[in-house]
Structures are given as C-alpha cells and as structure tokens.
Amino acid sequence: MFRIWGLNIEEIIVDGRIWWKVYIKSPFYKEGWKFGLNSKLFLEAQTRGVEKFLIQIGGREIIMAVPSQKYLKEKTKKGEVEYKPSMFENSEPLKIYYFTI
Numbered sequence: 001m002f003r004i005w006g007l008n009i010e011e012i013i014v015d016g017r018i019w020w021k022v023y024i025k026s027p028f029y030k031e032g033w034k035f036g037l038n039s040k041l042f043l044e045a046q047t048r049g050v051e052k053f054l055i056q057i058g059g060r061e062i063i064m065a066v067p068s069q070k071y072l073k074e075k076t077k078k079g080e081v082e083y084k085p086s087m088f089e090n091s092e093p094l095k096i097y098y099f100t101i
Contacts (some may be wrong), residue, residue: 018049075098
C-alpha cells in the first residue's frame with residue numbers, strides 16, 4: 001500500500017490489468033452522497049497505466065474507469081469540480097472532482 005495526495009492506495013492486478021484500490025474515509029452529502037478525488041490522482045494513474053479504480057468507502061466498493069481528459073472537462077462544465085487552496089506557498093490550487101455514489 002502507498003499514499004498519494006493523502007489517499008491510501010493499493011495496486012492490484014485484475015486479469016493482467018492494473019487497478020488501484022483507493023480508500024476513501026467518508027463520503028459527504030451535497031445533493032446526494034458523493035466523494036471527491038484530486039485531479040493529480042487521475043494524471044498519476046494515467047502515467048502509471050492504471051485502467052480502473054476500485055473505490056473503497058466503508059464496506060462498499062465502487063468500480064470506475066480512470067476518467068479521460070474529455071470526461072473531466074465535461075465534469076468541469078457541469079460544475080462538478082471545486083478548487084481548494086494549496087497548503088504550499090506559490091502552488092496552484094487543488095482541483096477536486098466530485099462523483100455521486
């Protein structure tokens with residue numbers, strides 16, 4: 001298991017393909033139950049050849065494909081993204097995409 005941007009991640013191989021099991025501490029309620037993931041996680045997954053995420057929230061697991069840039073642009077247009085200030089000086093804000101459970 002390793003950590004990326006505060007998330008515990010376990011790399012697993014399913015039928016010869018790389019998946020990341022991402023552990024989410026807790027979802028939140030905003031017009032339905034949701035969870036958020038940092039855009040940098042998607043870029044890192046694409047760089048490492050990850051095909052799918054297995055999202056672990058409590059006792060529930062959700063399978064999702066690593067989102068394409070086109071899909072993320074659509075989420076941005078729909079307002080399903082939030083920019084949060086970086087903890088580091090002179091760094092760009094975090095871009096968090098929200099997904100409905």
